[in-house]
Amino acid sequence: MIEMDLIASRKCHQCGKTVEESIKKVETLSKETLPWLMFYGNLFEIPALSCCNSALFPTHVAVKSETDIDDSFFSGKTKFKIGSEEVPVIIDERNDFAVTRSFKEQVELEQQLTKQMKLWEREKDDFLHKTYTYFTVHFEQIIDEMNHLEVLDILRTFEDGYLQMSPHAPRRFVYKGKNERKLITKWIKKEIKSLAQAESEEVKKYLFFLIVDYFVQLKLIPQIHYLKWDSQKFEKMIGESLLTYLLVSFPLTSYFSFLKDEAILLLTNKGHFQKELRQLLEKSQKELASVTNQNQKLQETIEIQKRSLVDFELKNERLRNQNIRLEEQLNETGDELLISRQAKK
Numbered sequence: 001m002i003e004m005d006l007i008a009s010r011k012c013h014q015c016g017k018t019v020e021e022s023i024k025k026v027e028t029l030s031k032e033t034l035p036w037l038m039f040y041g042n043l044f045e046i047p048a049l050s051c052c053n054s055a056l057f058p059t060h061v062a063v064k065s066e067t068d069i070d071d072s073f074f075s076g077k078t079k080f081k082i083g084s085e086e087v088p089v090i091i092d093e094r095n096d097f098a099v100t101r102s103f104k105e106q107v108e109l110e111q112q113l114t115k116q117m118k119l120w121e122r123e124k125d126d127f128l129h130k131t132y133t134y135f136t137v138h139f140e141q142i143i144d145e146m147n148h149l150e151v152l153d154i155l156r157t158f159e160d161g162y163l164q165m166s167p168h169a170p171r172r173f174v175y176k177g178k179n180e181r182k183l184i185t186k187w188i189k190k191e192i193k194s195l196a197q198a199e200s201e202e203v204k205k206y207l208f209f210l211i212v213d214y215f216v217q218l219k220l221i222p223q224i225h226y227l228k229w230d231s232q233k234f235e236k237m238i239g240e241s242l243l244t245y246l247l248v249s250f251p252l253t254s255y256f257s258f259l260k261d262e263a264i265l266l267l268t269n270k271g272h273f274q275k276e277l278r279q280l281l282e283k284s285q286k287e288l289a290s291v292t293n294q295n296q297k298l299q300e301t302i303e304i305q306k307r308s309l310v311d312f313e314l315k316n317e318r319l320r321n322q323n324i325r326l327e328e329q330l331n332e333t334g335d336e337l338l339i340s341r342q343a344k345k
Contacts, residue, residue: 006044008037008058009079012051019049022064029110031103035091037061037082040218041225043106046082046089061087085226109225112255116224123251128213134245135208140193142211145239151192154210211238212246220246224256229263243267 009020026036026043035046039061048055060079080087083097090106091097101109135142143151192207215238223229234243247263 004040004042005064006039006061007064008044008047008049008061008082010049010056010058010060012054014052014054017051019051019058021047021049021058023047023061029103029107031092034103035089035093035095036106037087037089038225039080039087041222043090058082088226109227112253113225116253116256119251119253120221127249127251130249131212131246132205132208135212135242136204138241139204142239142242143192145241146211147236150237154192154207212242216246216250220250224252224259227256227259229259231263231267234263235267240267 006023007020008023009018011018023037023044023046026033026045033045035057036043037046038044044061046057049058059082061082062079083089083095083099085099088099088101089095089097090101090103092103215234219234219237220229229247231243231247238246244264244267247260247267250260252260
């Protein structure tokens with residue numbers, strides 16, 4: 001579990017001032033301390049922030065101080081929206097938060113997480129030992145599949161952490177401009193491969209820590225709390241081969257086993273799924289074009305029928321008027337014959 005301190009904040013609608021307050025971790029699972037927010041597997045109480053005679057829940061949260069875990073993510077400058085997928089809210093009352101859980105759901109999840117962490121503690125050493133063996137054997141393939149920016153972060157961390165270089169010393173692995181990053185991709189991966197081959201076993205273990213242990217502790221385990229392993233996002237970080245191995249071998253209780261199944265299915269079927277999606281889209285577009293064409297022909301037929309109906313109604317009206325006139329003439333002729341007969345008599 002990642003330990004951290006958080007600051008909750010909101011902007012006052014009346015004076016425009018940003019109100020901030022440090023929030024404390026949830027010590028006991030009690031409804032009396034609701035609502036809570038969850039951030040990287042940690043539960044924190046959500047206080048009401050007062051300003052201009054009004055007390056409202058905070059809208060954002062940020063890490064209180066900089067840490068050496070991940071400067072880009074836990075810098076304290078990035079704010080996360082409370083009630084988002086990254087920061088769900090545990091609350092029973094009616095609310096305006098987008099992503100929430102009930103107290104009952106969270107209590108059940110915490111009970112299952114306790115079992116999961118016990119399993120992890122029992123099998124952690126064996127899992128990491130086997131993963132390190134896989135990592136050393138397939139190191140070059142893993143580096144080839146990794147995003148070059150991730151590799152660059154690893155080299156910088158290695159420089160600052162393992163080599164413990166002076167802040168004033170020139171850096172060998174520096175961040176380039178956006179366009180230059182693509183040009184130095186091969187150089188970056190070549191450097192880390194050379195580094196692993198030339199240095200001692202201790203360096204390889206340190207690189208394993210930066211790539212695998214870091215990923216497991218900061219991504220795989222925390223994401224269990226969110227009931228989702230985003231394998232497509234993970235793949236961009238550590239590549240398909242290493243990710244597949246981690247997903248298959250990571251110890252999970254039966255309650256959380258669906259995470260592994262869904263993540264592997266999404267990872268292995270992504271190409272097939274995209275192909276099927278394109279085929280379905282093309283089929284739908286063809287069917288839509290056919291239906292549109294048929295609809296156009298039907299509209300034309302309807303218009304012809306409408307015109308024919310109008311002509312028929314006009315013709316019918318003319319015949320009806322003609323029939324009336326004939327009836328009138330017949331009546332007049334009948335009257336004249338009757339008068340003639342009576343006169344003769």
